[in-house]
Structure formats: C-alpha cells, structure tokens
Ligand code: SF4
Ligand code: SF4
C-alpha cells in the first residue's frame with residue numbers, strides 16, 4: 001500500500017526564492033494600499049467595485065481548492081478506498097487555498113476590521129449570500145485544519161506499532177471522529193460553492209444572460225466538482241514523475257477525470273439550456289467581448305475532455321489543465337466580463353492590483369512546496 | 382448590449398417558481414413574502430416636467446450633509462459630474478429625439494432593497510419609516526451593495542485608508558431632524574421634488590397624470606419598478622433615457638431570497654444532509670482506517 005512520506009530535500013531552493021520575491025513586491029503594494037486606500041493601487045471604481053482581488057482571490061481561489069472535498073467525498077462517502085492517497089495532498093492544497101481566499105478578503109474589503117462582524121450575532125445577516133460565503137470559508141478552514149492535523153502529528157509520533165505519546169493519542173482520537181469532520185468537509189464546500197454563484201444572482205440584469213440565471217448557484221457547485229477532480233490529478237502527476245509510465249496509475253487518474261468529464265458534459269448542456277431560457281440566445285452569436293469569452297470557456301473545456309480520452313500522462317495532464325482553465329474562466333467571466341455596472345464601463349486590473357494577487361498566490365505555492373518537504377503529505381510507492 | 386439586457390430577466394419572474402426545490406424539503410416551502418410600501422413609509426416625488434435645473438437641491442444637499450465641494454477648473458463653481466462620495470444628489474439633463482428633460486438622481490429607498498438583502502454585516506437597513514440607512518460601524522467595506530444596487534447609488538471612498546460607503550439617507554440624521562423634511566425638497570423653488578408619505582405621493586402622482594395626460598407618460602416610475610421605490614418619478618421623456626433602468630416588477634432581492642430560502646429553509650436541508658453524510662462516512666470508516 002502507498003504511504004504518505006515527507007519528501008525531504010533542501011527547503012530554500014531557487015523556485016521558492018523566486019516565489020518569495022514575488023511576494024515581496026506584493027507586500028510593497030499592500031503597504032501602499034493600507035496607507036492610502038484601495039483606489040491608489042487598483043483600478044476599482046464605483047461602477048466596477050469588484051475586481052481581481054475578489055473575483056480571482058475569493059471566487060477562483062476557492063474553486064482551485066475543490067480537490068479537498070471531491071476526494072473526501074469519493075473516499076469516505078462513495079467508499080473508493082483506492083483514492084485515499086489523494087486525500088492528504090488535496091486537503092493541504094484546499095486548506096491553503098481557502099486561507100488565501102480569506103486573506104484576499106482582508107485586503108479587498110475597505111473596512112477589514114469589521115470583518116469580525118461576521119461573527120457577532122447582532123450584525124449577522126443570513127439572507128446575504130456573501131455572509132454565507134464568509135461563514136462557510138471560515139468553518140471550512142477549521143474543518144480542513146482538523147482533517148490535516150494527522151499529517152502534522154505523524155511527524156511527532158515515535159516510530160513503531162504501539163506509539164503512545166500526546167501526538168499519537170490525539171491522532172487516534174481524530175481518526176475515530178474523522179467521519180464527523182469529513183461529513184462537514186463535504187457539506188460546507190457545497191453550500192459555499194453555491195453561495196459563490198448566488199452572489200451573482202442578486203446583481204440581476206447587470207450580468208449578461210450568458211452568465212446570469214437563477215440556477216447560477218447550481219452551476220457553480222457542478223463546475224466545482226469537475227474542477228476539483230482536475231486539480232487533484234494535476235497535483236498528483238506533478239509529484240509522481242516516476243509513475244508516469246505505469247498504466248495502473250494512469251488508469252486510476254483517468255477514472256477520476258472520467259467522472260469529471262460526465263459532470264462537465266452535464267454542466268455544458270445545462271449552461272446552454274439556461275442561456276436560451278433566459279433570452280440570451282442571440283448573445284451567443286453576437287460577436288464581441290462577451291462572445292469571445294463565453295466560447296473560450298466552452299472550447300477549453302471541450303478540448304480538455306477530448307484530450308482525456310488518451311491514457312498517457314501528457315494528455316491527462318493537459319486535458320485536466322484545460323478543463324480547469326475553462327472552469328476558472330467561467331467564474332472570472334461571470335463577475336468581470338459578464339458584469340456591466342453602467343453602460344460603457346470597462347475594467348482592467350492595474351499592475352499593482354495584479355501584483356498583489358500574484359504575490360499572494362506565490363506565497364501560497366511556496367508554503368505548499370515547503371510543507372510537503374517537511375510533513376508526510378504526498379504518498380510514495 | 383444594454384438593450385439586450387433590459388428585459389431579459391423579466392422572463393424570470395416565474396423563476397422563483399421555476400426553481401421548485403420545494404418538494405425536496407418540507408413540501409410546503411414557499412417563496413419569501415413580497416414586501417410592499419407601508420403606510421408610514423416616507424419618500425419623495427420628483428416631477429421632471431416641473432424641474433427647472435437650478436441645482437438648488439444639489440447645493441442644499443451638500444450643505445445639510447456637510448459634503449465637500451467639487452469645484453470646476455476655475456474654482457468658482459461646485460460642479461459634480463456624477464453621484465459620488467461627496468454628492469448624494471445630482472441633477473442631470475437629457476436632450477434627444479424624445480425631448481429635453483432634467484432628472485434628479487439619489488438613492489431610491491427601494492421597498493425591497495438589493496443592497497440591504499446582500500449586505501453581509503447588516504450595515505444597510507430598511508428603517509421602519511422606509512429609509513434605507515447605513516451604519517459605518519457595521520460595514521466591512523465589501524462593496525457588494527455597489528455591485529447589486531440596480532441604480533448604482535452607493536459610493537465608496539476608494540482613496541481613504543479606511544473608506545466608508547456614502548449615499549443619500551433621506552437626510553434622516555440631518556435636515557429631516559432639523560426641518561422635518563429633506564434639504565433637497567425644502568430647497569426646491571419649483572416644487573419639482575416634494576416630500577411626504579409614499580402612499581400620499583403616489584395618489585398625488587397619479588392625479589397629476591390623470592389631470593394632464595398629454596404632459597406625462599402614463600407611468601409612475603417606482604410604483605412597481607424593481608419591486609417599488611420610496612422615491613417616485615414623473616416624466617414625459619422615457620425613464621430609461623433618464624438613466625432609470627427598465628426593471629421587472631419584482632425586486633431581485635425577492636428573487637434571490639426566495640431561491641435561497643427554498644434551499645435552506647430552517648436549515649433543514651443542510652441538517653439532513655449532514656446526518657446522512659456523517660452516517661455514510663461512519664459506516665465506511667472501517668474500510669480504510671489506515672491503509
Ligand atoms: S437605490 Fe440602491 S442603494 Fe438605494 S435602496 Fe435601492 S438598492 Fe439600496
Ligand atoms: S460595503 Fe458595507 S454596506 Fe455595502 S454591502 Fe458591504 S458591508 Fe454592506
């Protein structure tokens with residue numbers, strides 16, 4: 001059986017240094033933002049007041065990390081034990097991703113200290129999809145941390161059959177109540193993903209019929225499923241260069257992606273039905289900005305699905321990457337391309353604004369790389 | 382593009398019903414109740430045909446609410462270009478094939494406001510008198526209100542280290558307290574904008590249209606538009622030309638909350654799901670304790 005092992009190796013490598021450098025640039029702009037306000041570093045305006053920070057940071061960031069709940073669902077609910085090896089790395093990735101989403105809220109919101117009001121009963125506003133998203137992110141970070149704890153504890157457990165210290169006891173206890181956390185870990189992201197879509201519905205006609213529908217929440221949940229599966233496969237391939245010729249291994253990945261393909265086909269059909277039902281049929285062929293971005297989504301996903309039919313590492317990897325990109329584009333499109341605050345208002349992020357998002361992402365990847373070197377996360381054969 | 386967006390959501394009026402998750406739940410889950418203007422709600426009636434474009438209301442609004450002047454290049458004239466964190470009220474002008482008209486813009490104090498429905502930390506509230514108020518101590522600055530307000534009313538202080546949302550609150554803490562009516566209605570020399578109970582203003586508006594049908598469109602904007610607003614408009618020039626969008630007769634907040642309430646009614650669905658999931662995970666537990 002596979003077992004998770006710490007990868008070891010030097011911590012401070014070239015790539016890590018580069019990622020940290022990106023983060024330094026980001027930190028510089030963050031300082032300016034905190035002193036002089038959001039407007040001084042970003043291109044956000046009253047007519048387009050959500051930009052890359054919220055859309056890429058929170059929406060896309062959160063989508064990136066669906067691997068955690070999708071694998072947990074497969075392993076613990078559908079009882080597909082053979083996927084167990086994917087769980088830990090997906091959980092770590094999800095944990096970092098959600099923390100990333102939460103931190104982007106801290107620099108995106110103008111009155112960040114009042115984010116605490118999310119937890120003060122007198123200010124809670126359960127009708128708000130944004131409130132739901134905030135609460136779910138926080139709760140899910142806690143759940144993921146608990147799911148992830150065993151990996152950390154193993155580092156501190158004495159070798160051998162009958163280990164008996166604090167870490168080992170806690171480890172055993174966590175394993176016992178795992179089913180409680182896992183159930184939360186599956187339920188919360190589902191609610192949370194649907195909340196991310198629901199945010200769009202309240203914007204009504206400001207969003208083009210190519211993206212606006214009362215079912216947008218549902219579309220966000222379904223797209224998160226295939227995106228989650230893709231991300232799991234992508235990370236796994238990156239960390240198992242030796243297995244890439246192993247047919248059994250590739251078969252395992254392919255089965256995962258196949259589930260993703262079925263979900264994606266359903267999703268695409270649903271998308272088109274909704275566009276037409278909401279009177280957007282003519283928008284489908286109205287050549288322009290929205291047209292290009294809508295079809296780019298579809299084409300990326302369809303090419304991805306076709307590539308996955310071949311069982312070799314390269315096709316599986318690129319197929320998954322294309323489908324993931326299409327799914328991410330869908331989220332960006334809903335709020336940036338499809339959103340028109342006022343006629344003629346356009347938005348493109350400024351360089352500092354982009355650097356802040358990129359820098360925070362770089363930091364997250366650096367942390368992931370470092371963690372898997374120190375702690376037993378990635379399974380090795 | 383805007384044209385195409387105008388009315389596509391009208392077809393969704395039934396979507397509350399289209400999204401019938403009801404059988405999934407208690408079998409009796411219903412869309413949220415429809416909110417209507419209450420008898421003691423106050424608001425304004427703006428009659429574009431009477432407005433002379435003098436901008437006395439702009440000045441009065443700035444004075445009453447202590448807003449900074451936005452001077453023109455000569456430095457002698459307060460010349461806001463649009464609503465902003467320093468202009469809660471603005472007079473604009475349309476001149477086109479449909480004729481010429483002024484229009485006054487400020488918060489509409491919607492009957493069922495999107496901004497209130499979406500605000501995660503209860504910073505925006507529909508007060509008992511119908512005014513949509515803002516509380517900076519509650520606001521986290523997420524700017525969701527800007528994204529969902531159909532009239533683009535809330536403005537954010539982007540160049541402040543700890544900015545606030547700014548918008549018309551019907552002078553609830555300023556002129557309404559000192560003079561019993563908003564500064565803009567008090568200042569208007571032409572009687573183009575008047576203050577009162579919404580129900581009375583609606584009667585007044587309808588009687589004006591009835592008395593001189595040739596002077597007005599047969600439409601009191603805000604009676605039903607977007608689920609209704611506490612600020613009503615009369616005009617000869619089509620309202621969308623004046624920047625008041627064509628909205629369905631229900632509020633998007635109503636549509637959104639109906640969908641959401643169906644899903645989460647009494648948290649029953651998530652609760653049931655949790656128990657089922659935990660049960661399955663418990664049953665499967667032995668399968669892969671420590672592979
Ligand atoms: S006009 Fe906009 S800001 Fe004013 S109450 Fe309506 S939704 Fe809120
Ligand atoms: S910016 Fe403030 S008032 Fe507006 S929705 Fe967010 S918390 Fe509410």
Ligand code: SF4
Pocket residue numbers: 441442443445446469470487488548549550551552556563564565566
């Ligand atoms: S009611 Fe008061 S705040 Fe609102 S536009 Fe009139 S003067 Fe300005």
